[in-house]
Amino acid sequence: MTDTLLTRCAETPLRIGTRTSTMARAQTDHVVTLITELLPGVSTQVVPITVGADRWPGALTDIGGKVAFSKEIDHALICAQIDLAVHCLKDIPGDVPLAEGTAFGAYLPRDDVRDVVITRDGVPLADLPAASRIGTSSVRRRAQLSIHRPDLRIERIRGNVDTRLDKLDEDGRYAALILARTSLSRLGLLDRHHEVLPAEFHPAGEGVVSMVPPVGAGVIALQARDTDLPVMQLLQHLDHPATAGHVLAERTMLRLLRGHCNSPIAGHACPTGDGRMSLYGMVFNLDGSRFVHAHACGDASDPAALGSRVAADLLQQGAGQLIAATHQ
Incomplete structure (x- = not known):
């Protein structure tokens, strides 16, 4: 991986696509630092890409939902205008597959979700x-x-x-x-x-205003073409397995709920004291007057099963009807 990528980047820098916002650029600078620490001598180039969500002042539902955060970046990746893309995972929809021919090669260690x-x-x-x-x-x-x-x-x-x-x-x-x-x-x-605000749910009347985070909160995801083996192998060295497991549990839950960008859905996976994995999920109507919540713990080696359990519990409680009512 090292020799192949260094040889390739001697002629063309490793091109890293990102949104143009200040925060996106800060995240990408962090990724560049990680890559150059892992692979000294590699040449990189940050490629800012203006996406539809950053140009549009109105509701995301009017321009196709969360895909507006990534559509232009996906196009640049598929067309080999960039070699990898940096995303806030919470902005990547759970009801739409990744662009064909691409995959997440790494999830960086999770930051604060609150x-x-x-x-x-x-x-x-x-x-x-x-x-x-x-x-x-x-x-x-x-x-x-x-x-x-x-x-x-x-x-x-x-x-x-x-x-x-x-x-x-x-x-x-x-x-x-x-x-x-x-x-x-x-x-x-x-x-x-x-x-x-605490990330653990507290019912009204307890005097604590809580805010359960969105699926993928605090996670930077790195996406590349799945046929670009040198880049995918590079990303494997940046991947944080515990974060990847938590992401799989949360996004499995989200996918099975079939939530969209206008669905108030919260989900947070984290380790337990005994080495297992905890997953908390919530689905609300738009004004918070109705909601369902579910929690389960499971084997950390099978996060998808845990995500499926929590999704099934939420759906049994009526999450599907709450989500359907938010379609506008």
Whole structure:
């Protein structure tokens, strides 16, 4: 693998495709560092690609859902304009197969999966006045926030993380934003006033506002052509097996639920103290007034079976009807 790839990259750099956002570039710079540490002397080139989701200010459902995060990157990969692609796994749909001829070759070690509330002055979510505007583009966050604070006004806000933060600071329309904590970390913005929300579900009335993460939260996935053996072998050395197992459990659950981009679905797999794997799944309606949840533990060596068990439990409780009702 080393000699073949180095010889190839002596003439043409290893081309790494990424979205153009500040966070996507930060993630890609991290990937470049990992590759050059693993393979000193390799030549790399970052190829920024503008995707439909970053050009569109409206709802993702109007432009085909989450595929708008990756369609242009998939095309560049299939056409050999790039050699590998860097993705936030949570933005890759679970109901649509990967582009034909491509595969995920590596999942990097998982980062923090928790969401945070960001305000200008550090006011906790519990102390925000009724009717305060909360900005989020996620139907999952909207549904869960509505369980705990139905008195707040939740409004869609699109754009990159830095753009959203600018809107919070400058126009005064929003009292707070909900973002992924790992986004702040990757952009070096953890000094912003933020309140970390627990990732474990707490029912309304317990006094704890929780936010169960989306499937694939905190995971950077690296995609390549499955026939490009030198690159796929390189990615095998970057793959984190524990994260890969958790991803398989979560995405098996998501695939069997047949969720789409407008489905408020949460799912989180993690290790247990006894070496097994835990998977928690939730499905909501759009306003959080109805939801189902399921939890199971299983053999860490068979994550797909665990994902299937949790999906079956959710479907038996009526998850399919909740998901069908969110089609718009």
